[in-house]
Amino acid sequence: MKLQNRIALVTGSTQGIGRGIAVRLAEAGADLVINGREDGEEAQETLEQVRKLGRRACFIAADVGVVAECRRLVNEAVAQMGPLDILVNNAGLQKHRPFLDAEEAEYDQVLEVNLRGPFFLAQAFARHLRDSNRGGRIINNSSVHEELPFPNFTSYCVSKGGLKMLMRNLAIELAPLGITVNNVAPGAIETPINSSLVKQPDKLERLLENIPAGRLGQPRDVAGAVAFLASDEASYITGTTLVIDGGLLWNYSEQ
Template sequence: MKLRNKVALVTGSSHGIGLGIARRLAEEGAAVVLNGRKEGGPAREALVQVRALGVRACFIAADVGSVVDCRRLVAQAAEQMGGLDILVNNAGIQKHAAFLDAREEDFDDVLGVNLRGPFFLSQAFARHRRDSGRGGRIINNSSVHEELPFPNFSDYCASKGGLKMLMRNLAIELAPLGITVNNVAPGAIETPINRSLMNQPDKLANLLGNIPAGRLGQPRDVAGAVAFLASDDAGYVTGTTLVVDGGLLWNYSEQ
C-alpha cells in the first residue's frame, strides 16, 4: 500500500476514469476526496465504493470551471481530511463542433473545465503544500490530444495542449517546494461516454485498427499510471507526460 497516510483529491470522480483513479488510490491506502458538480445518486454510489475499500473518503460538490469553487474545493478538502498530499486534475469535458461552427460559450466551457480549473486548483493546492512545508504530487489527466489533432474538437485539443505546457511550467516552478507535476495522457478508454461508439461496429473496428494493442483501454489502465506518479517510486519524475494508449498516438491515421 504505497499511499498509506496520504490524502488525495480527485476531481470528476463520481464516475468513469475519475472513479477508477479514486478506487485505485484507495486500494493503495490513500484517503480520498471525491468530487463532482453535484451531489446525487452517482456521487453517493462512488463514495460507497471507495469507503468499501477501507479508507476515509468524502464527497465535495464543486464546479472546477469556477475559480471560486476551485479554491473552496481545495480549502474544504484540506479542512475535512486534515490536509492534502495529492491532487489529481481529472475532470474534463468535450463538445463536438466543426471549427467554423464552434460557439463562444462552448469554447469557454471546455477551456474553463479542462485548463482554467487545473490552473487554479493546482495553485490552491501548491499554496497549501507550501504552507505545510512538505512536498506533494499534482497529476493531470490529459489526453493523447495534447499531441494528436482531433478534427471537430479544436477547443478540446487547445485545452489539452495548454495543459501540457502548464504542466511543464509548474514542474519547474514547484520543484523547489518538493511538488512534482506530471500528465497522464489516455488514448481510447472504454467508459460510459463511449457507449455510442461501442454500438457502432464499423467505427469501433476502425479505431481498434489504429491501436497496436488491439483493444480499448480500461479505467484501471489509467488509474495504475496515476497511482505510480502519486507514489514515492516517482519522486524524481516531474515535467513529463505518461501516455496510456496501447500505441495509438504514434500509429494513428485518419481513414
C-alpha cells in the same frame, strides 16, 4: 500500501476514469476527497467503493470551471479530511463542433473546465503545501490530443495542449517545494463518454485498427499509472507525460 496515510483530491471522480483513479488510490492506501458538480447516485457509488476498501472518504460538490469554486474545494477538502498530499485534475469535457461552426460559449466552457480549473486548483493546492511546508503530487488527466490533432474537437485539443505546457511550467516552478507535476495522457478508454462508440461496430472496428494493442483501454489502465506517479517511487519524475494508449498515438491515421 504505497499511499498509506496520504490524502488525495480527485476531481470529476463520480464515474469513468475519475472513479477508477479514486478506487485505485484507495487500494494503495490513500484516503479520498471525491468531487463532482453535484451529489447523487454516482457520487455515492464512488464513496461506497472507496469506503469498502477501509479508507476514509468524503464528497464535495464544486464546479471546477469556476475559480472561486476551485479555491473553496481545496479549503473544504482540508477542513474535512486534513492536509492534502495528492491532487488529480481529472474533470474534463469535450464538444463536437466543426471549427467554422464553433461558438464562444462552448469554447469557454471547455477551456474553463479543462484548463482554467487545473490551473487554479493546482495553485490553491500548491499554496496549501507551501504553507504547511510539505511536498506533494499534482497529476493531470490530459489526453493523447495534447499531441494528436482531433478534427471537430479543436477546443478540446487546445485545452489539452495548454495542459501539457501548464504541467511543464509548474514542474519547474514547484520542484523547489518538493512538488512533482505530471500528466497522464489516455487514448481511447471505455468510459460513459464513449458509450455510443461501443454500440457502433463499424466505427469501433476502424478505431481498433489504429490501436496496436487491439482493444480499448479501461479506467484501471489509467488509474494504475496515476497511482504510480502519486507514489514515492515516482519522486524523481516531474514535467513529463505518461501516454496510456495501447500504441495509438504513433499509429493513428484519419480514415
